[in-house]
Amino acid sequence: MKKQAKPRVAFFDFTDCEGCQLQFANIGTTLLDLTELVDIVNFREIMSEAGEDYDVAFIEGSITTDNDVKRIKKIREKAKVLIALGACAAIGGVNGIKNRSSLDLAKQRVYGDKADIINTIKAMPVHEVVKVDYVINGCPVYVPEVLAVLKSILMGKPYVVPNYPVCVECKMNENVCRYEKDQECMGPVTRAGCNSWCVNNGNRCYGCRGLLDKPASDAAKDILTKYGLKVEDILNSFTLYNDSMGEKYDQEFR
């Protein structure tokens, strides 16, 4: 690759836990190699001073207030490349649970008698408000995938998120299937790319990377039922991360 001026990278927070930015800090020594390729100008987790100019904007978190909408539009105007970093930004993530009830009820529950003075709108993934160039799924994001996306950005090539289920990677890792152990698992309908990180470490898949383009939800529901889950539990499992996907959610699960 021809040497050009290093792209300036900034990180921005919306409604989230900052856990995905923390994963960047966890990249370790490779992060130093990365600074050969990019300039990090705004990064709350590891830098103190905030930069002004940037080419590449990593967005963490969902859009949940009117102010968020204004802010993300401004960032979009400035950034040449905009990346949704992590489940909240990519698919709405757990914030989407808010959308399950009416906004008034949600406000009431969270803020009680102060509900009226709080501005909040439905929880949205970033792509519902502005154009997103790259998506990095996961709660939190998986570091090797972050690096793969970064390379794609630097090469100016699209990053294609796998459209096959987590099971594919999980089997290649020769994990004991969670269903073998009579546990429910979202692996069969969830987009791979995480190298079945959770299951490798003894957990199950919660579906944080969002659903496949064409999840076999009918078959998946049959399986969950077969393993003794009630309809309500199944819905909760399917929607923990996917509630704000709106129509897709309705089509697949209602």
Place this chain on the structure above:
Amino acid sequence: MLDREILLEKMRTSPYRPMKAKIIEAEMVTEKEKFFRIQLEDKINLGHTPGQFVMVSIFGYGEAPISICSSPTDKGYFDLTVRNAGVFTNKLHTLGKGDILGIRGPFGKGFPIDNMFGYDLVIVAGGLGIVPLRSLIRYVMHNRNDFGDVQILLGCKSPKEFLFEEETKEWMKRSEIKLNCTVDRADPDWKGNVGLITTLIPGVDINPSRTYGVVVGPPIMYKFVIVKLLEKKIPDHQIIVSLERRMRCGLGKCGHCQIEGVYVCQSGPVFTYADLKNFKGECHEKAS
């Protein structure tokens, strides 16, 4: 060593390792298609059969199967014409003269030119189908006295989608070849036929037992064109098609191009209609 032996040796010892090749000409020929003239390292001749394909490599982007559109009689280089239709071809389109590519191949079974010696040919090209057929047409031109009458039917959605326009005009001027064009939708400058390519076939005058019908086009086109050729009484084994599948390894292993038990990258992409009839249901091009 002969070029052919070098290529075979490479295929035997390192079938996954692409050869270095240089783009010596590159030009956008329509809105979506780009033409490339390519030279292998040491100017090795590809020595392909018309109808075969190569795997083009751009490191970091992967590989894609691309039909060869020049004739093996065009020595010292070969031609590709590529539609921009995805991440890989998008990158390929950014390359130009002097840029380096990786090439593996040639792969697959091409048109049965030896069997076609002495026969009349009806060549039917729909849309991008002219790309592999250009290889055959150029071959026939260069060995014109090996074949009987040659008729070419070209069809496109609209006039601006015609590939190899200049060359087609040259072909039209040649008295030993009959060439007819049609478009689905005309534009104000178009003076030729309007209508589907199937409408041209009834008007073709042939001696069916002495004729090969060669058809390449989008999947949907085959069914209709094959029916018309059958109506003309061309025997099954003299109707030749080339199928588009997702060739990946080129070695009959990876499985992506498989139609039922057949690996298209090895047994195809060229098949006879007699071959197609053996498929039970996964060959969408088979006339029902």
Place this chain on the structure above:
Amino acid sequence: MKYATLNKKDLNKWLEHLKKSAKLYAPRKKENLFVFRPVKDVGDVVLEYVPTILPPKKYYFPQKEKLLKFKIEPFQTAKAIEGFEDFILFGVHTCDIAGIQCMDVVFRDGPEDPNYLNRKDKMIIIGIECLRYCDKYANCASMGNHVPRGGYDLMMVDLGEKFIIHINSEKGEKLVSKLDYIKEAAEADMNALERCREAKKKVFKEEFIGPLGKVYGVFDKSFGSDVWKDVGKKCVACGNCTAVCPTCYCFDTQDDLELSLNDGIRYRIWNSCQMDDFAKVAGGEDFRKGRDTRQRHRYYRKFKYPVDKFNRYFCTGCGRCTRTCMAGINLVETVNSLLSQETL
């Protein structure tokens, strides 16, 4: 020496010996299942086991395998792997050995695949014959793979106090010779082996309701069968069945670049015909759109296509696809449904 014997109490001693001779892989426990792993502690090796989650194919056809090294500027390619190391697969079931034979046939079929064949050259197989069914999912008897049919260097059979070992190659012979605790088999041992095989005939019964020849015939006629619709409806398209199959070898390739964005490696990675986009072309046409057609394809790749091409069934009877299927798609039931439809 054609047959040798090894006392069970000396098994670990032999394993230590094998471990010194070459890289040793053997089955061991993982949670409630089994896996092949490099042997660290010979005490972990188990010989009574239900087929491992993945078959040993991962050692001769790895999940993610380097195909070549490349440099973009200046254009350079190089072999990705310089040398392959000798390795022993220990305790391989006869069904999995049949799987290895199938893979050999595929990768030897021209154009040959040197990556596979180079690894295969370095492989020594020590099998263990099953004397009873591993569980209710296996269909090895119908496939004829419940008994050894070649393809190994050594084959062990449990005779109670000791193992009798069939020596089937020079490589194998080297691993049992010059060891004072491995002796040539006596006549009594041979008789015991004979009795053992006789007893097996009562244990293993064909699992399909028809003979194998009939299974082939029924596949020839069942392309349009409703059975595929039922299977497709159940299928969740997770790809487990193809990953665990000892004779599935479809793959995809992928380029990984280093951070320099100039050097990289082209890999081949297991892929599955059960995936959505597996047969989709650039133009958008998908030639196996439904889960039913994809499942049908998997079955035909076991019972029809390879029989036509190689005169060999690519189902080994190991039962893994059924065992691993959370949707409960059962190979024996599927084949039997086809057979019973035929007899209607």
